[in-house]
Amino acid sequence: MIGGNESCTAGPIPMSYLTCLTYILGEWTGVEHIEDYLSYAVYLLWVLFPLAVVLLLPGVLVILFYTSILLLHIYKRKNELKEAYSHDVWDGARQMLATLWDGHGRIWHGYELHGTENIPEGPGLIVFYHGATPADYVYFMARLLIQWKRTCHVVADHFVFRLPGFKILLDVHGVMHGPREECVNALKKGCLLAIAPGGVREALFSDEMYTIIWGDRKGFAQVAIDAKVTKAAVQALIEKHQKIPGNIFRALMERFQTQKKED
DSSP states (O other): OOOTTSOTTOSSSOOOHHHHHHHHHHHHHOOTTHHHHHHHHHHHHHHHHHHHHHHHHHHHHHHHHHHHHHHHHHHHHHTTGGGGTOSOTTHHHHHHHHHHHHHHIIIIIOOOOOOGGGSOSSOEEEEOOOOSSSHHHHHHHHHHHHHHOOOEEEEOOGGGGGSTTOHHHHHHTTEEOOOHHHHHHHHHTTOEEEEOTTHHHHHHHOOTTOOOOOTTOOTTHHHHHHHOHHHHHHHHHHHHHOOSSOOHHHHHHHHTOOSOOOO
């Protein structure tokens, strides 16, 4: 048996550190042939690694969403006295969360925002493609607030308002159900309004071909659909910047490229 102070390379037949570690682990646990169990564990890790990569981003997003909610509750608790005197007590909270999400977008995705010169100073309609997660819109909202000090309302599906604990997060960031009257009122107040006409259907059924799935959507989103120019612009952006079909491994490799994309 190898003593605690003895070197793995001591003795007439030096052992590799991995063999030494396996030997010590076997002695400590009392399990015979532990190297077979370790080999099986490594095999499972190799098989399940792609699944872990796929689930990692949604898991991180869920953690960030609930971290944001927790920070909002802490902020509200510390600023209850200011609420009666401040024009908007949540300004500081929005800046804090924008910094959190923008940092995640920069580090995780190398997020870049182009074409902001096309956003009007007054009211405007932002139409975006609804991917499997709304991360791209969250990054856009954060960058917009940090660099241009502007907020953007967004229309969300009804199920979002049923998510546990999300009410304070939705209220602070102006997320709405999307009746036409509510959307029009937001525009009349000079706000930016973001909509994803594809909605949850596009998030669930779109694939690596990035096909726009707007279907026969009604309500305020119908304005963008009837114009068809909005739709043509989104499709043109996909064709220009997205390699079809999409590929997770290629996307991961592109994350580490230092060259910025053209507008």
